[in-house]
Amino acid sequence: PRVAEVFREAExxxxxxxxxxxGPVDIFIDGALLTQSAVAPVDRGGLxxxxxxxxxxxxxxxxxxxxxxxxxxxxxxxxxxxxxxxxLSSSLGRAVxxxxxxxxxxxxxxxxxxxxxxxxxKAQGYTQAEIGKPIRRGLRWSVEVPAxxxxxxxxxxxxxxxxxxxxxxxxxxx
Numbered sequence: 322p323r324v325a326e327v328f329r330e331a332e333x334x335x336x337x338x339x340x341x342x343x344g345p346v347d348i349f350i351d352g353a354l355l356t357q358s359a360v361a362p363v364d365r366g367g368l369x370x371x372x373x374x375x376x377x378x379x380x381x382x383x384x385x386x387x388x389x390x391x392x393x394x395x396x397x398x399x400x401x402x403x404x405x406x407x408x409l410s411s412s413l414g415r416a417v418x419x420x421x422x423x424x425x426x427x428x429x430x431x432x433x434x435x436x437x438x439x440x441x442x443k444a445q446g447y448t449q450a451e452i453g454k455p456i457r458r459g460l461r462w463s464v465e466v467p468a469x470x471x472x473x474x475x476x477x478x479x480x481x482x483x484x485x486x487x488x489x490x491x492x493x494x495x
Contacts, residue, residue: 325381327409327419329373335363348373378412379419379466392481399484402438407474411466419464422447425478427457433482440476
């Protein structure tokens with residue numbers, strides 16, 4: 322399994338009648354310095370987002386299962402199915418909402434078909450345009466994780482290509 326980290330983020334509407342300038346910020350929780358960060362400029366009424374570091378009490382693991390099979394008329398194609406499971410586990414004393422971001426492969430090759438088959442819960446499209454680094458075929462979920470509980474996301478996609486071809490730049494098994 323591939324283990325990722327969960328990052329805390331605070332989102333606050335600018336309470337002032339003037340814009341906030343970009344610069345450093347110290348973040349305190351209960352009087353103790355939690356972290357230091359930087360903020361981008363925020364207009365009047367705009368949203369201020371501040372990273373609060375890694376949340377060690379919330380764990381996430383991503384596992385992928387891959388199956389190959391012949392496809393197409395007379396078995397001339399190869400279909401490689403991927404089933405991805407993302408498990409969230411919390412030891413926090415309260416329920417939290419976690420935004421989970423993932424993506425499935427993209428290609429401009431006309432001989433390779435990539436299709437999202439299913440997502441549970443239903444995923445929203447995600448382009449990452451708001452941070453200026455657009456991606457294709459991004460997926461986003463907002464998942465409620467209960468206090469001391471677990472949540473799970475699953476999605477599957479399939480690559481279909483000629484049996485004479487192979488994927489270059491990585492193996493087919495994720």
